Amino acid sequence: MRVTQSMLSANSLRHIQNSYKNLGKLEEQLTTGKKVSRPSDDPVVAMKGMRYRSQVVEVEQFNRNLSEVYNWMDNGDAALDEVNSVMQRIRELTNQAANDTYETKQRQAIASEVKQLRVHLESLANTKVNNKYIFNGSDTSAKPVDLSKVDKEIDLSAITADNAKDYALFAQDGKQLLWNDISGGFVDSNGTKVEIPVSGDYVAKEIGAVSVNQRDVDMEVTKGVNLNVNITPQNVFSLEFFSDLGDLVKTLESPETKGEDVSEFLGKLDGHVDQIISERAELGARYNRVEMVESRLLSQEIIAKSTMSENEDIDAEKTIIELTSQETLHRASLAVGAKMIQPSLIDFLR
Template identity: 85%
Template sequence: MRVTQSMLSANSLRHIQNSYKNLGKLEEQLTTGKKVSRPSDDPVVAMKGMRYRSQVVEVEQFNRNLSEVYNWMDNGDAALDEVNSVMQRIRELTVKASNDTYEEKQRQAIASEVDQLRNHLESIANTRVNNKYIFNGSDTSGKPVDLSKIDQEVDLSTIDANNAKDYALFAEDGTQLLWNDISGGFIDASGAKVEVPVTGDYIAKEVGAVSVNQKDVNIEVSKGVNLNVNITPQNVFSLDFFSDLGKLVSDLKSPETTGDDLSKSIGVLDGHVDKIISERAELGARYNRVEMVESRLSSQEIIAKSTMSENEDIDAEKTIIELTSQETLHRASLAVGAKIIQPSLIDFLR
């Protein structure tokens, strides 16, 4: 085959162009720190990178969710701790007042303090975090406790189909009934219709007196794993809780109340304290699980980022050596190309 000068020149230019291309690719890798900058560089690496990156983003989002979980639980636990302290103070005052040697004025003073503590418990029940009420189930925009409505007496006989939706009914066992327009009657937490007599073993209060929302606030902390971050408000800030404290205040103010009557109230207070402790213990158990989930997510994040780095990131030392070698080859290619280019008449005239 006859090899011409133009063929040598074309081959030389093509090889030089490829050398420039290789130099550009290595320079781009060193600049970005990545093996590929576009899917066409290596479709397999790019596809794997998309999956690994999605996994890292998912784990990072779960870590952000954990911050919200801790926010809810820490505030809930702090509030329950304060409630327990207030209840211990009320119990202490009740024990003192149960002594028949206390005069009426002394019991009046204790009644005033207990009443103030009761109001403080209302403010704790209405705790808001990030403008959300944390003790009202999933209804985070609604105020869970209103003492003015709790203290208001409602006659069951005055409730009919026209105004029933404005009231909630409470049974002695804690069962709560709400009016449902679809069924045309009161329903329980399961949605079953309940026939309520005009009079019976129910106490009626305006909606908003205490929380009637029993739905959990769930936050996803891992794929397919949701944790309940709030307490059940009906177990702590119930109608009985505030009503019993209200009755205690009334008994302390009444001159006819004896020490034995107040001693019975101590047992009632202890029952509420037990519920607070139980709810706090249950919250603590969930808190321990959150800590284990956080540890697991930390391990997953490290593994996911390590895998993504192995797939996408370059070996800087290796790439620098390759770039140096390519520069040497490129200079040699330019030198050889300069020698095979056909001399022109101008070169001889020099």
């Protein structure tokens, strides 16, 4: 085959162009720190990289979810801790007032403090985090307790089908009934219909007196695992809870009250305190689980980022050596090309 000057020149320029391409690729890798900048560089690495990156993003999102979980639980636990402290103070005052040596004015003074503590408990029940009420189940936009509605007496006979949706019915055992338009009557948590008028075992209150929302606030803490971050409001801030405190205030204010009348409330207060402690303990158990999930997510994040780095990131030392070698080859290619292309037939005709 006849090899011409143009063929040598073309081959030389092609090799120099490939050398520039390799230099450009190595320079881009050192600049970005990545093996590939586009899928065409290495489709397999690019495909694996998308999967690894999705895994990292997923773990990072779960970590952000955990921050919100901690926010809810920490605020919930802090509020319950203060509720417990307030209840201990109310019990202490009640125990003092149960002494028959106390006069009416002294008991009325205690009643004033208990009344203020009851209002403070209302504010604790209406605790907001990020502009959301944390003690009203999934209905985070409405406050769970309104003492003005709690203290308002409602006659059961005044409830009709026309206004029933504005009321909730409460039993002493904690059972609550809400109006259901579909069934045309009050239903319990199981959806069982209870016709009105109901028996005298129920107490009617306007909607909004205390929380009637029993749905949990769940947050996804890891793939397929949701965790309840709130407490059940009916277990702590129930109608019975605020009604008992209201009755205690009335008893202390009455001039006919005797010590034994006040001492009857000690058992009721102890029952509410036990319920608060129990709910706090259950919240603490879930908190411990969140900490274990956080530890697991931390390990997963480290592994996921390490795997993604091994797949995508360059070995800087190795790439620098390759770049140095390519620069040497490129210089040699330029030198050879210059020597080869320079001589021509014209040079020998002079």
